[in-house]
Amino acid sequence: MYDVLVAIDDDETRAVAQARAIADLPGADGGITAHLSHVFTDNPEGASVNQLSAVRRARETLKDAGVECVHYEASGEPGPEIVAAAEEIDADSICVSGRKRSPTGKAVFGSVTQEVILSSDRPVLTVPRPESE
Numbered sequence: 781m782y783d784v785l786v787a788i789d790d791d792e793t794r795a796v797a798q799a800r801a802i803a804d805l806p807g808a809d810g811g812i813t814a815h816l817s818h819v820f821t822d823n824p825e826g827a828s829v830n831q832l833s834a835v836r837r838a839r840e841t842l843k844d845a846g847v848e849c850v851h852y853e854a855s856g857e858p859g860p861e862i863v864a865a866a867e868e869i870d871a872d873s874i875c876v877s878g879r880k881r882s883p884t885g886k887a888v889f890g891s892v893t894q895e896v897i898l899s900s901d902r903p904v905l906t907v908p909r910p911e912s913e
Contacts, residue, residue: 789834794877795834797910815865821855859899
């Protein structure tokens with residue numbers, strides 16, 4: 781079994797693109813478990829990861845492809861929490877999808893994708909942002 785931590789933000793389009801990339805991996809049908817993860821930075825309503833529309837859309841896409849899905853949620857700073865989650869579940873890889881930002885935007889606001897790539901000792905699958913974004 782191959783375990784992939786799928787770091788999903790609030791964007792449905794990127795979540796579906798990540799799900800499609802995982803579904804296209806060799807052995808996806810029955811050989812991969814996708815750990816659909818969302819890191820809450822602020823969650824006063826106490827929402828759960830399975831209530832997010834982006835997670836639901838990714839789960840639908842993966843289930844249609846025969847990929848087993850489980851949920852994982854965390855709170856805090858996304859980059860470190862994603863890396864910690866991958867370690868906790870002993871993921872074989874991490875899947876992220878970045879957003880288009882200028883170099884200045886990355887410097888000012890940071891980049892979760894970049895932080896995960898630089899901080900993790902696991903392979904990181906970076907899914908290109910969909911053209912419609």
